[in-house]
Amino acid sequence: MTWSPTQPESVFTYGAPALKFGTGAALEIGHDVAALGASRVLVVTDAGVLATGAPDLVAEALRRAGLVAVVHDSAHVEPTDASLEVAIARARADGPFDAVVAVGGGSSIDTAKAVDLILSNGGDLMDYVNAPVGAGRAPQRPLLPLVAVPTTTGTGAESTTICVLDVLALEVKTGISHVRLRPVLAIVDPDLTVTQPAGVTASAGMDILCHALESWTARPFTSYERKRPEQRVPYCGSNPISDMWAERSMSLLAGAFRAAVHDGAGAGARGEMALAATFAGLGFGNAGVHVPHANAYPIAGRVRGFHPADYPREEPMVPHGMAVALTAPEAFRWTFDAAPERHLAAARLLDPGHGPRWQSEPRDVLPGVLRDLMRDIDMPNGLYAVGYDERDVDGLVEGALAQQRLLATSPREVTADDLAGIIGRSMSLWD
Amino acid sequence: MTWSPTQPESVFTYGAPALKFGTGAALEIGHDVAALGASRVLVVTDAGVLATGAPDLVAEALRRAGLVAVVHDSAHVEPTDASLEVAIARARADGPFDAVVAVGGGSSIDTAKAVDLILSNGGDLMDYVNAPVGAGRAPQRPLLPLVAVPTTTGTGAESTTICVLDVLALEVKTGISHVRLRPVLAIVDPDLTVTQPAGVTASAGMDILCHALESWTARPFTSYERKRPEQRVPYCGSNPISDMWAERSMSLLAGAFRAAVHDGAGAGARGEMALAATFAGLGFGNAGVHVPHANAYPIAGRVRGFHPADYPREEPMVPHGMAVALTAPEAFRWTFDAAPERHLAAARLLDPGHGPRWQSEPRDVLPGVLRDLMRDIDMPNGLYAVGYDERDVDGLVEGALAQQRLLATSPREVTADDLAGIIGRSMSLWD
Numbered sequence: 001m002t003w004s005p006t007q008p009e010s011v012f013t014y015g016a017p018a019l020k021f022g023t024g025a026a027l028e029i030g031h032d033v034a035a036l037g038a039s040r041v042l043v044v045t046d047a048g049v050l051a052t053g054a055p056d057l058v059a060e061a062l063r064r065a066g067l068v069a070v071v072h073d074s075a076h077v078e079p080t081d082a083s084l085e086v087a088i089a090r091a092r093a094d095g096p097f098d099a100v101v102a103v104g105g106g107s108s109i110d111t112a113k114a115v116d117l118i119l120s121n122g123g124d125l126m127d128y129v130n131a132p133v134g135a136g137r138a139p140q141r142p143l144l145p146l147v148a149v150p151t152t153t154g155t156g157a158e159s160t161t162i163c164v165l166d167v168l169a170l171e172v173k174t175g176i177s178h179v180r181l182r183p184v185l186a187i188v189d190p191d192l193t194v195t196q197p198a199g200v201t202a203s204a205g206m207d208i209l210c211h212a213l214e215s216w217t218a219r220p221f222t223s224y225e226r227k228r229p230e231q232r233v234p235y236c237g238s239n240p241i242s243d244m245w246a247e248r249s250m251s252l253l254a255g256a257f258r259a260a261v262h263d264g265a266g267a268g269a270r271g272e273m274a275l276a277a278t279f280a281g282l283g284f285g286n287a288g289v290h291v292p293h294a295n296a297y298p299i300a301g302r303v304r305g306f307h308p309a310d311y312p313r314e315e316p317m318v319p320h321g322m323a324v325a326l327t328a329p330e331a332f333r334w335t336f337d338a339a340p341e342r343h344l345a346a347a348r349l350l351d352p353g354h355g356p357r358w359q360s361e362p363r364d365v366l367p368g369v370l371r372d373l374m375r376d377i378d379m380p381n382g383l384y385a386v387g388y389d390e391r392d393v394d395g396l397v398e399g400a401l402a403q404q405r406l407l408a409t410s411p412r413e414v415t416a417d418d419l420a421g422i423i424g425r426s427m428s429l430w431d
Numbered sequence: 432m433t434w435s436p437t438q439p440e441s442v443f444t445y446g447a448p449a450l451k452f453g454t455g456a457a458l459e460i461g462h463d464v465a466a467l468g469a470s471r472v473l474v475v476t477d478a479g480v481l482a483t484g485a486p487d488l489v490a491e492a493l494r495r496a497g498l499v500a501v502v503h504d505s506a507h508v509e510p511t512d513a514s515l516e517v518a519i520a521r522a523r524a525d526g527p528f529d530a531v532v533a534v535g536g537g538s539s540i541d542t543a544k545a546v547d548l549i550l551s552n553g554g555d556l557m558d559y560v561n562a563p564v565g566a567g568r569a570p571q572r573p574l575l576p577l578v579a580v581p582t583t584t585g586t587g588a589e590s591t592t593i594c595v596l597d598v599l600a601l602e603v604k605t606g607i608s609h610v611r612l613r614p615v616l617a618i619v620d621p622d623l624t625v626t627q628p629a630g631v632t633a634s635a636g637m638d639i640l641c642h643a644l645e646s647w648t649a650r651p652f653t654s655y656e657r658k659r660p661e662q663r664v665p666y667c668g669s670n671p672i673s674d675m676w677a678e679r680s681m682s683l684l685a686g687a688f689r690a691a692v693h694d695g696a697g698a699g700a701r702g703e704m705a706l707a708a709t710f711a712g713l714g715f716g717n718a719g720v721h722v723p724h725a726n727a728y729p730i731a732g733r734v735r736g737f738h739p740a741d742y743p744r745e746e747p748m749v750p751h752g753m754a755v756a757l758t759a760p761e762a763f764r765w766t767f768d769a770a771p772e773r774h775l776a777a778a779r780l781l782d783p784g785h786g787p788r789w790q791s792e793p794r795d796v797l798p799g800v801l802r803d804l805m806r807d808i809d810m811p812n813g814l815y816a817v818g819y820d821e822r823d824v825d826g827l828v829e830g831a832l833a834q835q836r837l838l839a840t841s842p843r844e845v846t847a848d849d850l851a852g853i854i855g856r857s858m859s860l861w862d
Contacts, residue, residue, distance in 0.1 A: 011453035019672070022442035024657075031660035037573075142468075179466075226455075229462035240706060241450070244679050248671075275671060 298399025
């Protein structure tokens with residue numbers, strides 16, 4: 001299948017935070033935030049991350065540079081409109097602030113984006129939430145400088161322009177998306193991830209891998225109709241820059257992923273995973289992701305009784321990276337026809353050892369690479385294993401179809417039947 | 432030779448402008464500058480670029496978005512303190528402005544940086560010039576948003592944090608260097624380079640190639656002693672991100688450079704050269720360049736009677752990229768021992784055809800690739816050909832040694848004798 005735009009797009013865009021990467025980088029944050037002209041800093045995190053000590057380490061480093069630092073464990077894992085309102089109210093009560101630092105995973109970073117947006121631009125959260133759920137208003141003023149310190153090697157939130165949230169009354173997952181939401185600086189310190197248990201490394205790593213693979217296989221920017229400048233979106237389809245980040249991320253994963261899960265203490269593999277996460281984020285933050293991420297929303301959202309190892313036990317959950325991974329092998333079998341050589345190239349990057357799978361049908365090669373990896377790192381064997389069955393397919397399809405922002409970068413146009421096929425074939429992935 | 436730091440550096444930094452790339456991108460500038468909150472825009476260019484029409488095209492695009500745009504052809508090719516003072520005075524007289532757009536090569540972009548610095552932070556130029564020539568003061572306030580629209584496929588000025596200038600009274604080339612000088616947005620439109628003559632494409636292309644090769648072979652960031660945050664400099668040595676940009680740039684050059692020089696009308700090769708220039712800039716802007724660029728300062732600065740094809744005839748000149756290229760083959764023969772495999776890898780990227788040169792001595796391989804390329808694109812055959820001889824070596828060495836900011840990223844420590852050898856062996860490059 002090929003796209004045939006009458007006036008093909010000729011322009012792509014690229015944006016990224018500045019980056020400070022390496023062991024010990026987080027301890028330098030006082031200098032970096034002071035250089036942004038700040039004096040009173042809000043540190044946003046969640047209770048789980050707070051318990052690791054990382055946010056206090058960051059706050060102390062800010063104070064050593066003469067800054068006031070107030071730590072709020074106001075982020076809810078998977079932010080909701082209600083959790084964001086609470087975080088905003090706490091920030092308003094303790095403000096004013098002139099910079100925001102997020103310490104944690106995607107939930108902390110996204111919460112910090114929402115808090116920063118309201119502190120700097122006023123108004124109500126729903127004014128800015130994507131239409132039709134919210135009013136879709138663009139921020140008129142710059143945000144306060146936002147610095148992201150990711151503590152899980154999977155999030156790309158430090159590189160993206162979006163804050164994802166559940167609107168509880170409507171039972172819908174949506175977002176706030178604007179280029180001003182992108183952090184100005186990401187400080188990635190592999191030391192902050194050494195306490196990450198194997199199950200979290202495995203799920204978060206599958207999120208990295210799918211960021212890279214989905215942006216690598218995303219619909220090319222040249223396949224769209226020419227946009228007017230005001231129509232441009234941050235996710236512009238695969239392009240020469242996002243391709244480069246994705247390729248490099250996949251090569252790093254090929255060398256480090258299994259070792260990071262099974263021998264997590266090794267600083268080398270941790271550092272490479274942190275770099276792979278950063279690179280994948282810098283790529284997909286401009287190209288976009290597609291089917292596996294769209295499917296992940298309802299797979300995570302409709303969970304009933306699944307409790308994964310190494311995650312908090314209080315509530316049932318399918319971690320984001322796991323939810324993304326579960327339909328990835330079948331999604332990439334389905335996208336194969338859009339760009340066969342690209343799928344085979346990805347398989348070669350992820351499995352440079354060239355095992356016996358290279359004698360399979362070409363469309364089975366990449367799914368085989370993914371299945372073998374998932375089995376080796378103890379991912380669940382498909383949707384059955386996290387509590388879904390054939391009766392859930394229609395609901396999961398409906399939830400995935402609602403993610404049109406993501407499906408817009410799918411390399412093939414996606415119908416309900418296509419999704420039903422991908423999801424139905426993902427119930428059990430291996431024997 | 433190996434570096435043995437007692438406490439090896441573990442942190443590297445990366446910064447870059449946002450990027451809009453592609454045919455027609457320059458026509459969208461009104462939207463992009465308006466989105467930065469600007470209303471009165473100063474467009475900085477030089478007389479030669481003004482004559483191509485590109486600055487007026489950009490100004491018209493700004494006006495179509497409802498902005499006021501004032502065009503100053505106030506940039507001098509190779510800016511001096513005197514030329515920058517004139518540009519600043521003109522800008523002050525016509526201001527106030529709330530954004531600056533640079534249209535042109537490195538000279539226009541660097542002039543715009545200096546003008547923006549003084550408009551936004553006040554004071555005198557020499558307050559900010561690197562010590563000991565100037566007072567080396569850091570700007571205390573953010574600059575006005577600076578958007579760079581490069582019109583030659585060679586400059587990396589759109590990605591860097593430095594403004595290079597000659598201080599005439601002292602006969603010295605120096606700079607102003609601060610992270611705030613980096614443009615916030617680079618708009619790279621290959622259409623703006625289609626009128627570039629072959630000689631300019633060749634020289635500018637050698638600048639791209641040396642940006643990539645010098646940052647690729649630069650001293651690794653891990654070989655330095657651990658820095659305190661306030662000691663960090665934008666040029667931090669080769670690192671995983673600058674390596675990636677350099678590699679990709681070299682692969683693009685391998686496919687497009689000769690075609691862009693000899694068949695300049697082909698939009699494909701032009702686009703690839705523009706992309707190669709952007710990638711190389713994004714890499715070296717964070718890693719640094721070393722010996723060939725250090726040598727280029729005196730080679731360009733001490734020119735007597737050389738008049739290259741396709742450049743203005745009024746004054747003798749060795750174009751920057753040509754000046755960089757002339758000692759590159761011998762410089763990379765000398766740096767070979769610091770990292771043999773890296774030099775061979777670069778040769779493979781630049782010459783994927785693997786010609787008969789692969790039977791030569793390993794240290795001769797990369798110099799051979801460069802010499803063959805230079806001959807094919809009509810670069811001068813060494814320093815004799817641009818008017819230097821053995822009597823000039825001492826003066827050229829002295830001028831190169833003054834570029835300690837650049838030599839700090841050389842992969843081997845550089846003595847006057849080393850430079851004399853490299854320069855002396857660069858008098859004639861091929862038979």
